[in-house]
Amino acid sequence: MAKTMKYWYGSFLLSSIAINILFTIYLYVGGGRGGGGLSWSEKAAAEAEAVAAISCSGHGRVYVDSSVDSEGRLVCECYDCYTGIDCSQISPTCPANADSGDPIFLEPFWMQHATNSAILISGWHRMSYRYDDNPFMSTQLENYIRKMHSIVGNAITEGRYIVFGIGSSQLLSAAVYALSSQNSSSLPSNVLASVPFYPMYKTQTVFFNSENFQFEGDTNAWQSNNSTNNLDVVEFVTSPNNPDGELKKSVLGGKTIYDHAYYWPHFTPIPAPSDHDLMVFTLSKLTGHAGVRFGLTSIFSKSTRFSIQKRHPLHCNFFNETRLPSPAYAWVKCEREEEEDCTAVLLDAGNIIGRPGSWFGAKDRYVRLSLIKSQDDFELLMQRLTELVSLENGTIDTIGSGGGGGGGECALSWSEKAASEAEAVAAISCSGHGRAYLDGSIDSEGRPICECYACYTGIDCSQMSSSCAADANSGDPIFLEPFWMQHAANSAVLIPGWHRMGYRYGDL
Numbered sequence: 382m383a384k385t386m387k388y389w390y391g392s393f394l395l396s397s398i399a400i401n402i403l404f405t406i407y408l409y410v411g412g413g414r415g416g417g418g419l420s421w422s423e424k425a426a427a428e429a430e431a432v433a434a435i436s437c438s439g440h441g442r443v444y445v446d447s448s449v450d451s452e453g454r455l456v457c458e459c460y461d462c463y464t465g466i467d468c469s470q471i472s473p474t475c476p477a478n479a480d481s482g483d484p485i486f487l488e489p490f491w492m493q494h495a496t497n498s499a500i501l502i503s504g505w506h507r508m509s510y511r512y513d514d515n516p517f518m519s520t521q522l523e524n525y526i527r528k529m530h531s532i533v534g535n536a537i538t539e540g541r542y543i544v545f546g547i548g549s550s551q552l553l554s555a556a557v558y559a560l561s562s563q564n565s566s567s568l569p570s571n572v573l574a575s576v577p578f579y580p581m582y583k584t585q586t587v588f589f590n591s592e593n594f595q596f597e598g599d600t601n602a603w604q605s606n607n608s609t610n611n612l613d614v615v616e617f618v619t620s621p622n623n624p625d626g627e628l629k630k631s632v633l634g635g636k637t638i639y640d641h642a643y644y645w646p647h648f649t650p651i652p653a654p655s656d657h658d659l660m661v662f663t664l665s666k667l668t669g670h671a672g673v674r675f676g677l678t679s680i681f682s683k684s685t686r687f688s689i690q691k692r693h694p695l696h697c698n699f700f701n702e703t704r705l706p707s708p709a710y711a712w713v714k715c716e717r718e719e720e721e722d723c724t725a726v727l728l729d730a731g732n733i734i735g736r737p738g739s740w741f742g743a744k745d746r747y748v749r750l751s752l753i754k755s756q757d758d759f760e761l762l763m764q765r766l767t768e769l770v771s772l773e774n775g776t777i778d779t780i781g782s783g784g785g786g787g788g789g790e791c792a793l794s795w796s797e798k799a800a801s802e803a804e805a806v807a808a809i810s811c812s813g814h815g816r817a818y819l820d821g822s823i824d825s826e827g828r829p830i831c832e833c834y835a836c837y838t839g840i841d842c843s844q845m846s847s848s849c850a851a852d853a854n855s856g857d858p859i860f861l862e863p864f865w866m867q868h869a870a871n872s873a874v875l876i877p878g879w880h881r882m883g884y885r886y887g888d889l
């Protein structure tokens with residue numbers, strides 16, 4: 382059962398990844414198809430627009446899968462510091478929470494592109510374990526990923542395998558397993574990362590507690606105490622680095638996992654495509670533009686108490702100009718000798734929650750502040766930091782607030798394109814012996830093509846191979862397809878482009 386659920390979630394996730402990537406490509410390079418009259422998809426489209434129109438005062442969001450109140454009405458999920466049924470009440474003493482790396486800052490971008498980023502999933506979407514003739518993984522998704530890297534110019538994918546995971550955290554852990562010593566008689570592989578490093582490397586390596594590997598901390602410290610000649614090492618290289626945004630390079634030059642979570646042009650200039658044996662990317666931090674976020678530098682430039690990491694301009698091949706990075710995090714240092722716990726200083730003096738330096742293998746004189754949460758979080762953080770820094774000079778000035786989100790409202794507007802696309806794909810005749818999907822294979826003119834059931838071939842799956850063996854092997858639950866088709870109007874769901882951008886659900 383657990384395995385089946387895993388495949389369900391896996392294939393739903395892969396479909397949604399494929400669709401997200403497809404739309405990202407649409408948005409970067411243009412494209413898209415028109416719509417037509419709606420029938421079964423209209424209900425889902427109207428529902429999605431009604432949900433999107435629920436006012437959370439611009440300080441929260443409702444999703445089609447949000448919690449409901451005792452009367453079955455969807456409940457607003459408020460951003461930090463806001464409460465109330467419509468998130469309209471701000472708690473003035475609430476700390477500016479700059480702890481987690483939730484990429485909510487991308488929400489307004491997807492709302493602006495509501496029409497092109499919505500997707501309507503029919504009730505019978507991909508009921509098989511497999512994609513077309515291929516095992517488990519979508520070649521269409523693989524093609525989109527390769528195309529996206531080639532458009533952005535951030536990775537060489539030719540001649541390389543692409544492996545999908547449920548988030549990159551899973552793949553980072555799998556990579557440690559794959560690269561570490563397999564021989565039970567040999568010493569465990571040493572897993573290393575340069576300080577300051579993303580804490581999950583340590584957490585996962587320690588958590589999985591294998592006799593094949595052990596976390597040994599800072600690469601540079603380890604190198605000065607050990608010879609690499611006869612010791613087995615697996616090195617994490619995070620580029621750009623979390624927390625300080627540096628484009629890191631390998632120290633040891635051996636077995637290396639390149640974590641490129643932030644190697645996208647909205648976080649850093651892309652000087653050259655990454656070209657390594659093992660590169661890990663994630664959608665989590667990809668889909669948006671963070672260009673405006675580094676107003677922080679000017680606040681800290683007035684301070685002698687706090688400093689922030691330096692940013693180095695680099696030529697970016699994607700934008701074809703020299704640019705400063707817009708890192709996802711500020712890596713702040715407390716400069717006063719007595720202020721050794723910078724997280725506590727920011728909390729006590731500034732009412733700001735950050736993540737302590739020691740989580741990243743560095744001193745607690747450092748603290749990481751997340752800049753990629755919602756506009757509300759960012760504005761509160763800027764306000765609190767401005768006040769804190771102003772206190773040094775005996776004056777208090779507050780900064781004005783910037784523009785807010787925006788959103789899709791009113792009856793059937795932005796959702797119509799997704800709804801009519803879904804109906805157009807569903808209407809493609811595969812002679813009842815196959816199915817075309819929105820995220821399925823396409824012909825040379827970009828039209829979705831039929832994925833035929835076993836024993837059927839041809840452009841519309843009309844040709845049956847008489848010698849074909851009756852395949853009663855897999856447990857593919859396709860028998861349920863007609864049921865979902867009968868209930869098309871009630872089983873479709875329209876997912877807007879800004880659906881659940883945070884790592885967490887509601888308050889959890």
Ligand SMILES: Cc1ncc(COP(=O)(O)O)c(C=O)c1O
Binds near residue numbers: 550551579640642
């Ligand atoms: C450097 C780095 N790698 C990986 C991840 C995990 O990403 P995912 O959401 O894909 O698991 C993060 C998330 O914050 C990160 O900062």
